[in-house]
Amino acid sequence: MEPTAGDEPVRAREALALRVTPRQVVIGLLFASLGFVAVAAAQGADAGGLLETAREDEVVRVLDDLAERQVRLQAEQRALEAARDRLLSGSEEQRLKAAQTRADALGILAGTAPAVGPGLRIRIVDPEGQIEPILMLDAVQELRDAGAEAMQLGPVRVVASTWFAPGIDGLGVSVSGTALAAPYVLLVIGDPDTMATALEIPGGVADRVRTAGGTISVTPDTEVLIRALQPATTPQYARPAPSPSG
Amino acid sequence: MIAALGLLVGVVLGVVLAPTVPLWLQPYLPIAVVAALDAVFGAFRALLDGVFDDRVFVVSFLSNVVIAALLVFLGDQLGVGAQISTGVVVVLAMRIFANAAAIRRRLFKA
Numbered sequence: 001m002e003p004t005a006g007d008e009p010v011r012a013r014e015a016l017a018l019r020v021t022p023r024q025v026v027i028g029l030l031f032a033s034l035g036f037v038a039v040a041a042a043q044g045a046d047a048g049g050l051l052e053t054a055r056e057d058e059v060v061r062v063l064d065d066l067a068e069r070q071v072r073l074q075a076e077q078r079a080l081e082a083a084r085d086r087l088l089s090g091s092e093e094q095r096l097k098a099a100q101t102r103a104d105a106l107g108i109l110a111g112t113a114p115a116v117g118p119g120l121r122i123r124i125v126d127p128e129g130q131i132e133p134i135l136m137l138d139a140v141q142e143l144r145d146a147g148a149e150a151m152q153l154g155p156v157r158v159v160a161s162t163w164f165a166p167g168i169d170g171l172g173v174s175v176s177g178t179a180l181a182a183p184y185v186l187l188v189i190g191d192p193d194t195m196a197t198a199l200e201i202p203g204g205v206a207d208r209v210r211t212a213g214g215t216i217s218v219t220p221d222t223e224v225l226i227r228a229l230q231p232a233t234t235p236q237y238a239r240p241a242p243s244p245s246g
Numbered sequence: 247m248i249a250a251l252g253l254l255v256g257v258v259l260g261v262v263l264a265p266t267v268p269l270w271l272q273p274y275l276p277i278a279v280v281a282a283l284d285a286v287f288g289a290f291r292a293l294l295d296g297v298f299d300d301r302v303f304v305v306s307f308l309s310n311v312v313i314a315a316l317l318v319f320l321g322d323q324l325g326v327g328a329q330i331s332t333g334v335v336v337v338l339a340m341r342i343f344a345n346a347a348a349i350r351r352r353l354f355k356a
Contacts, residue, residue, distance in 0.1 A: 023300045028252030030307050034282045035256025040265045041275040055273065055328050 079242040108150055111159035111230030115150040119189035119224035120196060123217045126172075126182045130212035133164035133173045139186065139205045146198035148190040150226050154180040157228040192220035273327065274315040277334055281314035282307060284338045287345035294352045314338070 087095065107113030122139075124131065140151060140158055151158035156175045166172070167179040174180060188195060196218050199205045209216040267275055285307040292298040314334050321330025 023304075024248045026304055027300055028248040028255075030282075030304065031249045031252035031286075032256035032259070034279065034286070035253045035258075036260040036265075037256075037275060037282075038279045039257055039260025040267050041279050043260070043264060043267075055322075057325075057328060 076242050109159075110232065111150075111157035111228075112232045114229065115189055115226045116223060117149070117189040118192055118220075118222045119148075119150075119187065120192050121219045121221055121224065122186040122188065122199070123219075124182075124184040124186070124209055124214055125216075126184070126209075126212070126214040128213040129171050129182075131173065131182075131184070131209065131214055132212075133166055135205065135208055135212070136173050136175070136184065137164045138208075139199070142198050142205050143186075143188050143190070143195055146190065146195040148188045148195060150189040152187040152226045152228045154178065154184060155228055156180075157226065157230045159230045187224050187226050189224050189226060196220060273322065273331065274318055277314045277318050277331060278311045280335055280338045280342075281310040284341050284345075285310045287342050287349070291345045291348050291352075294349060 104113065108115045136153065140153070140162075143151060153162075153175050156162065156178050158175070162176050165174050165177075167174045172180060172182065173184065199216070199218055201207075206216050206218075285303065288306065289298060289303045292303075317334055318327060318331050321327040324330075
């Protein structure tokens with residue numbers, strides 16, 4: 001790599017010549033130490049691995065990570081062992097029955113299974129179109145507070161992820177994207193007396209419907225059938241975490 | 247020329263002797279090497295510019311190494327050793343790149 005520029009080759013070429021002057025020797029020694037130390041450092045980094053060369057705080061972090069991971073793995077191990085023990089004990093039939101009971105309960109909760117039981121049929125007539133989504137949401141909340149276990153609003157099953165919004169052209173109510181046609185019919189399974197009382201509290205849902213110019217009729221029924229289903233969805237982000245008890 | 251020879255001798259010595267780096271020196275060694283490299287690149291650039299001075303080179307070489315080691319030592323005492331090491335290496339690497347670019351321009355006119 002011969003320099004080609006005009007005036008500097010003098011010095012550059014000078015440097016290439018092998019002349020043993022004290023200054024050159026000092027520079028040579030410096031370079032020798034540089035090469036020596038570089039090789040030593042490279043070998044040290046090679047041989048030692050992470051823990052050998054890492055600083056104190058880095059080692060502490062690695063240790064923390066490991067401890068945390070160990071705790072997680074131990075919890076998982078306990079959960080798995082408990083599950084194994086449960087599966088090993090008890091007959092096949094018992095296990096199936098337990099699993100089925102659990103699946104049924106979860107199906108009603110998630111709205112993926114039809115439900116039947118005592119409850120209320122609520123019919124809200126809204127001739128003036130004054131009923132707002134917030135009122136329907138309040139009604140649902142009130143019923144939940146009163147122990148409602150399954151609900152259907154119009155054709156839509158009400159579950160945890162159900163949402164309320166104004167209907168098309170801003171009037172009326174839509175539930176989870178489905179515009180409802182008045183009169184609104186709300187089917188609820190739960191304790192009929194408690195829920196009916198909850199709706200009739202002063203300033204409550206029934207009062208507000210009447211204030212808005214609508215009428216509300218609440219009919220107890222020993223056999224309310226909720227057929228609307230919520231499609232089962234696979235969560236995109238959430239996944240089951242091992243519970244400590246298994 | 248004698249510099250290249252010295253470098254070669256040093257590398258050979260390092261490989262042959264395979265020294266064990268004492269533990270207390272380990273954090274400083276890589277930093278010192280990078281600092282020295284910075285001085286070397288600066289010297290090469292000065293050489294090509296025709297302003298190389300061996301006295302300046304020796305002083306800058308040694309002071310670079312000492313200052314870098316001191317910084318890291320200070321950082322270790324303050325509990326920010328890892329960060330200071332990173333900072334020193336980043337700054338020195340930037341200087342090395344700048345010098346390398348100048349050298350490249352001078353050698354290849356590009």
